[in-house]
Amino acid sequence: MGLVMESHTEKRILLVNTPQIQMFSLPGLPIVKPGDDVARLIADGLERGGLVLQPSDILVVTSKIVSKSEGRFVDLRTVTPSERARQVAAITGKEPELVEVILSESASISRMRQGTLVTRHRLGFVSANAGIDRSNVGPDGEMWVLLLPVDPDASARRLREALHTLTGVAPAIVISDTHGRPFRLGNVGVAIGAAGLPALLDLRGRDDLFHRKLMHTDIALADELAAAADLLSGQAAEGRPVTLIRGVCLPPGAPDDGRAADLNRPLDLDLFR
C-alpha cells in the first residue's frame, strides 16, 4: 500500500508494505467566533500543515467549533427556568437555568439523579446534559453555555460542499462530540454529524475467511472515526479541533450519503431506553 505525502518544503513518497491509516491534527487553528467560516479555517489549516486534501480523506471536526461558528451561545442570565426545570434542578443539583436549556434541547429525560441528567437529545441520541458543556466556552466566564449545532448532519454537508469549492476536493466529514456511556466509564468520541461516508457501515452478508457469512457486522464507522480522532484532539481541549484521517478503505459501492442520525438506535430496538 502506498501513501503519498506532500508538504511545502519537501515532497516525499513513503512506502510501507502493509495497510495503514494516518491521522493529522491541523495546526494553528484560531479560536472560532460566531460567524467564522470553518471551511476557510480548515483550508488554511491544511495549507499550514502541508497537507493536500485527497478525495478519500476524512475530516473529523469537533462540534464545539461548529457550534461556535453558528453562534450557539446562550447566556444563562437571560434564561427563565420553568417549573419543570426547577423540579429537575432540585433532583440533580444543577442550576435551574442550565436545566432549562438542557430540557429545551431534549426530547425526553432518560435518567436523572444527584449530579447526573441524561436525556434523549432532540437530535435523537442519548447523552448527558444534552451535550452542553460549560468548560472551554470563552473568557467571559460562568454564565455562557454552548449548545450543539442546530443540525450537525446539515452542518457536515455544508462544510463538505464549502471545502469542495475552496479546494476542489470533497472529503468526508464527521462532526464529533464526546459522550459517556452506560456500563462503561470514560468518555469516547462519537459522531453527531456526518457527510460523504456511510456513518453505519453494513458488512452483513460478506464472507469471512472461511466463506461463512458474517453474522453481525454493522460497524459504527463514524463513531470509530470520532473515537480515533479524539486520540489527537481529546487531550488538548480545543487546541486541536480538526483531524485529517487518511487511509480508511471502504468496500466498493459503500454509500456516501450517510448521516450521523443513522447511528441513533430506534426506540423499538432499544432495550435500555
Place this chain on the structure above:
Amino acid sequence: MGLVMESHTEKRILLVNTPQIQMFSLPGLPIVKPGDDVARLIADGLERGGLVLQPSDILVVTSKIVSKSEGRFVDLRTVTPSERARQVAAITGKEPELVEVILSESASISRMRQGTLVTRHRLGFVSANAGIDRSNVGPDGEMWVLLLPVDPDASARRLREALHTLTGVAPAIVISDTHGRPFRLGNVGVAIGAAGLPALLDLRGRDDLFHRKLMHTDIALADELAAAADLLSGQAAEGRPVTLIRGVCLPPGAPDDGRAADLNRPLDLDLFR
C-alpha cells in the same frame, strides 16, 4: 513533530509539521491455533512489515487470536443445557447449548428478548452473547464456538512481557473486541484487556485554553484505541488481527498499570443496568 519509519528495503525520515498518529496492520499473520505463541507471531509480523517497535508504541490485538491461542473453543455437541438455559433459549430463540455456554460466561442477564441476549460478563462488562461469536471460528463448522480469553488483562500483561523479551521493547497492549451499544446502532471496537497504559485516562483538573478547569474529561483511552484499530482490522474478518498505533501522546506521569477492567462502570454508578 518528527516520525521515523524504517523498513527492510529503505530507511526514510518523514517530517510533517503537525501532531500525528499512524496505525499499521501487521501483515501476514497466520490463522492462530491453540498453543500458538502470539508474541512470536507478532514479532514476526512486525519484522515482515518492516516495523521496528518503539517504547511508546501501542499494539491492539483482537481477542479472537488470543482466545484461539488459549484454546478457548467449546464444541456445542458436548454441552448439556440446564433448565435455565432452555428457558432463556425459548425466550431468545437461540440454541439451548449456545445459551448454556453464554450463561456460564456471564454473571447475570441484563436484557433478553427474541433474537437478543445481553449479559453482564463474568469479566464485568455488558455485551451481547458474552462475546461468543459463531462466525470466523474455523473450518470445522457449525458446532464450534469460541469464548473470550480467560483473563484478558492478564493475557495483555503476559503478551507485553513476552514481547519485551523477544524485542527488547515493551509496548502497551490493548486486547479488543467489538460490542454493540445501548442507544446507538453498529458495533465499535472496545478494550477487554490492557497493559502498559492508563485504560481510563483521568484528565480532570487540567486547565483548558482559558485556564478554567476541565469538568468531565475522563477519557476511555483503551476503548478509543480499540475503536481506532477496528478501522483497519474490523472489515477484514481475522485477516488483520494486530494493529500497531504510533504517536499517541500521554500526559507526563500517566500511569502504565491500567487494566481494561478499569473501564467497567461500577453497578452503583450505572443508571441503565
